[in-house]
Amino acid sequence: EPEVTQTPSHQVTQMGQEVILRCVPISNHLYFYWYRQILGQKVEFLVSFYNNEISEKSEIFDDQFSVERPDGSNFTLKIRSTKLEDSAMYFCASSEARATQYFGPGTRLLVL
Amino acid sequence: AQSVTQLGSHVSVSEGALVLLRCNYSSSVPPYLFWYVQYPNQGLQLLLKYTTGATLVKGINGFEAEFKKSETSFHLTKPSAHMSDAAEYFCAVRGNFGNEKLTFGTGTRLTIIP
Numbered sequence: 001e002p003e004v005t006q007t008p009s010h011q012v013t014q015m016g017q018e019v020i021l022r023c024v025p026i027s028n029h030l031y032f033y034w035y036r037q038i039l040g041q042k043v044e045f046l047v048s049f050y051n052n053e054i055s056e057k058s059e060i061f062d063d064q065f066s067v068e069r070p071d072g073s074n075f076t077l078k079i080r081s082t083k084l085e086d087s088a089m090y091f092c093a094s095s096e097a098r099a100t101q102y103f104g105p106g107t108r109l110l111v112l
Numbered sequence: 113a114q115s116v117t118q119l120g121s122h123v124s125v126s127e128g129a130l131v132l133l134r135c136n137y138s139s140s141v142p143p144y145l146f147w148y149v150q151y152p153n154q155g156l157q158l159l160l161k162y163t164t165g166a167t168l169v170k171g172i173n174g175f176e177a178e179f180k181k182s183e184t185s186f187h188l189t190k191p192s193a194h195m196s197d198a199a200e201y202f203c204a205v206r207g208n209f210g211n212e213k214l215t216f217g218t219g220t221r222l223t224i225i226p
Contacts (some may be wrong), residue, residue, distance in 0.1 A: 033213065033214075035214075041203060041218075042202070042216045042217065042218045042219055043156070043204075043214075043216040045182075045213040045214065045215070048212075048213055056212075056213060058213075073174075091155060091156060093214075100146070100158060100161055101214055102158065103148070103155050103156040104155055105154060105155035106154075106155045109137070
């Protein structure tokens with residue numbers, strides 16, 4: 001069964017450093033999403049992406065964040081200058097139109 | 113705009129007992145509703161979903177949920193709990209257009225008592 005994959009599974013970085021989180025969505029899906037879950041809290045929407053542009057973003061997704069689909073398979077989330085409060089589990093998801101979002105296993109980011 | 117309220121951040125049931133996890137939603141458009149399960153240190157796995165049609169939906173692992181528009185509810189049930197059901201359960205809602213985001217509830221941690 002096709003699945004969303006994410007790399008790395010864990011990332012530790014120093015405050016102020018740039019990180020790139022990678023996702024490979026399900027191959028025939030057209031819509032892509034990033035969510036995050038701070039430890040002990042609910043899953044929060046960050047951004048959705050369709051047709052090579054951002055469709056919607058939350059107030060969390062400020063200028064420090066960016067997304068890109070650099071080729072036909074990868075979908076990345078970049079945090080330019082990480083803060084302590086960026087420590088969280090980051091989930092990538094993908095979907096066909098008007099359908100279920102399938103989530104990857106997540107990348108646990110720890111900012112020291 | 114959508115929102116989800118999950119009553120009870122922690123629920124404990126005995127093995128073999130009924131599982132009932134509550135979810136109420138608010139949506140300005142006809143909703144799509146979902147239950148996801150998260151096992152420790154893992155990602156989100158879809159349990160079941162309601163989009164249109166039959167209001168009682170069945171999912172994996174013996175779970176089911178009923179969409180009740182009049183009560184704006186989508187409670188998750190399982191007749192007989194199993195130890196392997198111990199996990200965190202998230203209810204989520206989205207609108208019925210294209211690529212709308214999911215809005216999650218705060219989650220319910222289910223503990224199974226042997």
